[in-house]
Amino acid sequence: MDTQNCFHCGLDIVKEAEILFDAKTFCCAGCKTVYEIFSLNDLTSYYDFEKSPGATPQEIKGKYDFLENENIVAKLLEFQEDTTAIVSLSIPHIHCSSCIWILENLQRLQKGISNSQVNFPEKKVRIIYNSNEVSLSEIVQLLCSIGYEPYISLENYETTKAKTDRSLTYKLGVAFFCFGNIMLLSFPEYFEVKEFWLDNYKPFFRWLIFALSLPSFLYSASGYYVSAYKSIKSGMLNIDIPIALGIVVFFIRSTVDIVMDYGSGFFDSLTGLVFFMLLGKMFQIKTYSFLSFERDFKSYFPVAVTRINTDASEESVAVYDIQKGDRLLIRNQELIPVDGILISENATIDYSFVTGEAIPINKKSGDKVFAGGKQIGEVIEMEVLFSVSQSYLTQLWSNDVFQKNVEQKHKNITDSISRYFTPILLLIAFVGFAYWIFKDANTAFNVFTAVLIVACPCALALTAPFTLGNVLRIVGKQKFYLKNALVIEQLAKVDTIVFDKTGTITTNKKSNISYEGEPLSEANLIRIKSVLRASNHPLSRMLYDFLPDVGKVKISDFEEITGKGIQAKVVGNFIRIGSAAFAGNSEENSGLQTSVHIQINGEYYGKYIFKNEYREGLEQLFNSLKSKYEIKVLSGDNAGEKAALGQLLPKSTELVFNQKPEQKLEFIRQLQESGKNVMMVGDGLNDAGALAQSNVGISISENVNVFSPACDAILEASQFEKLDYFLKFSKKAMLVIKMSFGLSLLYNVVGLTFAVTGKLEPLVAAIIMPLSTVTIVSFVTLMSNYYARKLIKVRS
Template structure:
């Protein structure tokens, strides 16, 4: 029958089933409908990414009626609030850039969808939608209508991503079988056994070798053809083009040789080439998976949450130790790490980290509260429904809303080289072929193929991701948890480091506290206990642990003003805690020490004086850092400890006190305007704005479940004195990248010099290519581990 291709999905059209619309041909009404949807919504540029990129929509009438059941939908949702629902759907058909584009523009196709994000490796799309304007069933049906039917199964929904793609293993197995047998059958001709070969079986064995090579050529190497074809269609030249071209030319040349009895051809070289290249690809895949496994094996966040035991004792536990049924205490500004049920009477939850909306949502006792929310106001208690989802917290941390736009130099280098490498390689191979064709035909084909194979920039392209991936893993093991690999390069560029004082260079665990003023009675201590219990400020937490434990009362009103203090009411009683300016009590502070003042029912009672204990190794750390960096202490406290710090720290250290949160942010901004690359190290509470504004923001974690999503890294407080190591390690990581770039280029220059002169056979080039990948990965791994040895110094 007369056939042509569908404009939408690319499938062949049987003439009798052809559908014409808008001067375009479609294989069915479904494809025509999808095209209409895109056209009506001004999204026809979908077809610019790739010709015929769509999938044929399926007839799904009634298939998703079960999504009308709210109980089922609730099980599928990641997040569920009045005006915001979030769901992640597994979509097997995701395969190219056009898929990503259309799925990240769903809001144009379906009213009610706010945003959609594609996770390409896991083939999942995360959709944020307004349930008042649309519902999950309508979204799923719309996805089906445009050819992206999701896979939904309540039984194994969470296990979909665990399915292993074994196609590469199968291709390697077929290539190995064919390669081995072709080599075996080629032995007579290798050793020129003339009597046996010429008389009877030469033609038979040659055609048998041809037949055995077909599965390797058509099946094992298919990935290279598809990749090269898509690259050419998208008008982009990738490295698979010369590889695919080399394989095809070897096959055609070898076939011509046996047809016209010129020789046995290069089927053994072709099969060996495909086998060794696939082996290199498997090695690359396994290494990436190993790095990913290392990164996800334990929780990213060394932060802790307060767990309430049966005897009402409050203890800090790491978040990945939380189990279903546990009772948790959530203080002001703390992140809710797990889904749970609210036990306290009321709560105000800020879900801006999840939804982008900063308006706090009121919750009542018995309501479900979701991971990723932030408690605002008084302390609350909750019961855990599910154990912590590390992948969810990582996803929250990596949200595009909080990404900093940075210029990644190493990516530019890799992209620039890859961009010009392929056309230059093709040009060199053609010129060399034309030169040799007039001298020796066999050598010309060998040279052409060897150049295409040996000059592979795979090792060049792997240099940066493998180096940074390994460094990321090493830093994670040493309790510095970075958001992504690009942060490492930014660390290497830093020239100015700004430290907060309270809770950053001081430790909460060893602070000595004394009280000055009118003695507090039991009633006063009850109010003080109850007010401090809801705060996350380092001084509040330390004071809460210091004062005698009294009966806890629930405040009727609670407000913590960042950088100033706490105001709470208990029925008719009021209490104010904080700075002297906040309490408007100015008669004290002659010695300018760090103090928390107390006022109850409008009467000033006195103050708790903190004699700060600085972190172990602070002086040595600053001494090391001062040799390479500009160091600044930026504190919201008064300058009472200026003299102590001036004696402890290097002379060039800049000390700035009495800074409000907004002033800290302005200070960072001014440094950046002067051309400095600034790293801010803070506790994540008063410093959230400064952490976000700085080029690199590192949050110190010490049994506090507070972090800023805009920070680039979380450092366990026990590793504070190792900051100099991390900074130096990041610089060495960049050195490793440049050294491995040089090694890759050297390999290509040497390999090409042999290939162009005709001294390199294609089979040898095929063996060398994966070996170069192994060499580069081994080099960066060894160098990274060698640099990491300085950790204890």
Template sequence: MNSTQCYHCGDSCDDNLIQFDEKSFCCNGCKTVYEIFSDNDLTCYYDFQDSPGAIPTEIQGKYDFLESSEIADKLLDFNDGNTQIVTLYIPHIHCSSCIWVLENLHKLNPKITASQVDFPKKKVRITFGSDKTSLKEIVLLLSAIGYEPYISLEDYEGGKKAVDRSLIYKLGIAGFAFGNVMFLSFPEYFEVDGFWLEKYKNVFRWLMFAFSLPVVFYAGKDYFISAFKGLSSKILNIDVPIALGIFVLFIRSTFEIIFDLGTGFFDSLTGLVFFLLLGKFFQQKTYNFLSFERDYKSYFPIAVTRIKENKEENIQVYNIEKGDRLLIRNQELIPVDGILISENAAIDYSFVTGEAEPVQKKSGDKLFAGGKQLSGVIEMEVLVSVSQSYLTQLWSNDVFQKNKESHFKTITDNISKNFTIIVLAIAFISTAFWLYFDASKALNVFTAVLIIACPCAIALAAPFTLGNMLRIFGKQKFYLKNATVVEQLAAINSIIFDKTGTLTTSKESKISYHGIALNQQEKSILKSSLRASNHPLSRTLYHTFQDAEILTISDYQEIVGKGIQVSYNGVNLKLGSSSFVNNQQEQSVLDTAVHISFNNQYKGKFIFKNSYRKGVKSLFDVLQNNYDLSVVSGDNEGEIKFLQENLPKGTDLLFNQKPEDKLNVVASLQQNNKKVMMIGDGLNDAGALAQSDVGIALSENINVFSPACDGILDASKFNKIETFIKASKKAITIIKYCFILSLCYNVVGLYFAVTGQLMPVIAAILMPLSSISIVVFTTISTNVLGNKIK
């Protein structure tokens, strides 16, 4: 091989020559693919053809515009100088194989940190180090492996994508060709002799051949492309047997008419492609109908404080507009990109990048959506309106799913590979059998087996059932992160509740002050300190100081589970638990209280009379029969008597629990083989929510958002928790019924195919019908289930 040619793809290496293993490569992508083949002893790939890997020539130079940082910034979701995140629209995404390839990009390019596919939207979110690689290099890599992204700055900024009507065109062509081939086949069907036999037999046969060409090379090309890419990536996807069946039918039929051996199988061939595309069209329409948007994207239970005319007001995130001035409190998520107005800030971008090291920002610096404020209260100006899709994508970040893998997700990921291997084995064995006993049936058997035994129905059962449940739950104001959570919810056998902000509601709390009267300056310092906190008690107390002046406090520290410490013009304030404030006067009073001291002099305490949510007692009474129940609180034991009297016997009551203690409680239950659901307010419970099998954050529309949780439940639906769990269990039962139904399809279908009693065109009709029946069954069943929830 010429040393100036790439060993993998054959392109010129003059511009960028990379030597490895005594071979030349034009880019790191080609070198990496070669290394993967080499490490897995698959270098025989190169024995079949010189430079078999291919980069489309039209790609060269096509994405040079991405070298411009100004253009690239418009495409990036996040860019802090070291880590960059981009979401790209990939039109070719269509099956589980695509998901596997795109979520394993780091194996092709180690500079890519992570990649996550949004299958219904055909998007992939890629995280990479900007100092190691570039957006252009990633786009070229995607293009080289057959997943060229659709990039249009105009469409990107407008939020619109060109409507893809290619499937409709292909379906139309396949249907037109199928109808005409069937019409031209009538003389053969009825064995017409004489005039037909002498004059027009060959004309009709070559016309059928002509009609089959656009069907195979245009309408059916996606199956060949998908199969080729799957095999290139060492994956046996569900399109491999289909592509093989189409290919065998076409070659055999062409061979027969060239040598005048018969009319071929062009009717079966065109009918096969038509019905396959019809099934795909139905699936696409059904996906759009179910709309995996889930309602939380249009109503996200997170608010933000906007400063307008020197007044603070709570608004929903989707009402934020460019130019708005926002107040971001301690531990609060930044919902939009903006400019920092305050002097400085410490931003935690771990929700976005997984890196927990806070980033220091100064006035005028750009802040990115998804960061969490760690240094008190800041103000910022909005650069762009909020994107719900970005927030929900952030919520679904793999960083928070490391220990929460799903059984059904594993089935979806692996089913096509294992199923295809079995199907191919059955096809070749049965064909070999018929070649020996009756060669005339061998081709029919081969193609019928390949077509009838498609795992589409099995693969569709879980996503359609669980996806529909997400939509149904969303309408009931129960917003789950993804479909996997439904299955995890169904397995729950232990439930832990936080108390403050979960069992109790701050909206009806009564506050009384006991201690030394505060002067106006102390009230202002106290109010300004509370202003920066998101704890339910802090927020409730803040609203009691209506007339106090707001001060700018830069020295602010909030210690989770303990309290707040601030300094302003030589005045030091502590507020929080009795032990944190060092109150020596505190006796054994067991009320929920916030203690305060100024310059280490104890002033007094604010006592909260908690108001419990409606339905707490009835909910616990229903849950006690099937679940282990616990209440874990950071408060003291002031209300233990009330809870013992009102909650079922056997409910574990744990008080004075720090955030790490709550996490340990969850972990200890899991060690005893318990499947734990933690329900908290998302603040002091973040660690426990992340540790639990299912973490649910209860929302009263406050400014707290925890990506560590798996779901958000509107506080008004608190009493329906048991109903949601029961519905999840029934959804899993529906999936199991679908598996049984699909298995029956395949067993019966394979029997008739292997025994030579099933024509390929009939198999092509039955395959989409089995998928349609599964989707109809899941949709009807889940909708009936949804009506019962209401």
């Protein structure tokens, strides 16, 4: 019977069973329905990415009726607030660019879905939807109807994960079994044991070896055939094409040898080749997994949250030390690090970090608050339901809503080399074969196979990710936490560094504070300290710690006005704390000193004068940076400390005072327009806009839970003086990448030279290929560790 392929899923169609629609053929009504859905919603571009990329939709009937149960749905959701809900679903069928494209366009298929993001390596889709307009059950049924049925396990929904794919382990085991036994059965052939290797036994053992090679050839090596087929089908040549071709040629040549009685063939080499290639692939996957684990484990944000102890005292604790049942204090603009129950009467939470929607949500006592929300307004208290999920905070930090659109050039280098590598490799293999076939047929086949196997760009492709992955791990141990590997490349390009002053080059741990003005009563001190308690500004924190612990009272209508100050009502009294103009002191000379002014019920009382303490090692840091970078200091404060800074910092440093947040952002933009590659170092509060605008934004963290996804890196304040070390190390990391590129290319040139001249056996090539991967990984690890230690010694 004549057959053809289904337009949607690519399966064979029996002529009598085909369904014609829109001049296209489909294997079943399900595939036709999916095509109709895409066509009606103008989504037929799905088929442009890959021919027949879909899966046949399965009949689900009542399979997902349990999703009508709100209690079950609540446990499956990772976020649910007001009308916004977020769910992450495992989709095993995700396999190509078409899958990603259609799953990230679900909002065009279903009203109520606002956004969907695909995590391709984990085969998951994260969907944000309006629970008033669409239910989780409807979303799951939509996914099923277009051939992307999710995997949902109710038995362990709290830690739901797709089943671990062990296929590579099984294939490696089968390949090892076949390789070992074939080698054992080939010993008489190797040593020409004539007493045993009689004519009666020779055919039997050769066909037994042939039979043992089949599982390795058909099953263990199947991944290479599938990958090569998909690559050819999509019109893109990947490295699996020459590998698959080499294996097939090896098998055919060996089979012909046995059938024609030319010899025993090369089944030992063939199965050894498959085994060692799979072993190399396993090594690569395991090493990637290790680096990923190191990255997750070491990427704890150097932030803390205020915990209220049983004796009502407050202490700052690391976020990963928070336990269920703890009571936390969350100030204005602080990130809620864990799910919990609100204890305070009310709160206003901004969940834009989670959902991308900036509309604040009002909560009342007893309501559940979710990790990732940002408190807006007065200080609140909450009780912890679950200990902190560091991976969840990492997910927030890497949310696409807050990503900068920067081209990843190191990936482009690797991709462009790999793109040209395969056709050149095939050309060399065929030319080598054509040259040797007229001299020696055995050598010709060996040359052809060895060339295809030895010249693998795997080592080339691993260079950048392994180097940058190891650098992430090294700097993470030194409390410099980068959002992703691309930040390292950007750091290496920086030529201009802009520092914020307050909270960045000054420390909020130490400051000499004095008061000038009308005496403050104990009642007013309590009111002032209660208002300061809700603020996270460095000066507010310093003043809060400086004032005596005279008690706390409830505040209301708290508001923090960026660049001006804070205000709130305290037991009927209206308090303003901030700049001179904000507190109503028009006579203040703004150029004399750093100060915080107090106004109570419209009456100006006085000011607290700050003599800032600068961070240890500041002068040494700036002196080491001045020769290679343009250095600028921006401050929202007045120019009172200009003279002191002028003596402390290099003369070439530009000092700019009285800068509002929007002026800082504009300052960065103007530098970039003049061709500068700018790194901004700020405290993550008033500097959020400037951090986001800069090429690299680094937030200095003391011990407060203010976390801005706008930044590219978080540097613990104690490591501030190491900033020059991190910049130098980023340049060395890029040098290691270039060196390892050169090493990988040298390996390929030498390997091809030996292969083309017939001096390299295919089995040896198969062993060398994974060894090249081990060599590159070892080289980049050793070199990056070497430069890390060397630069530390130079600093000391």
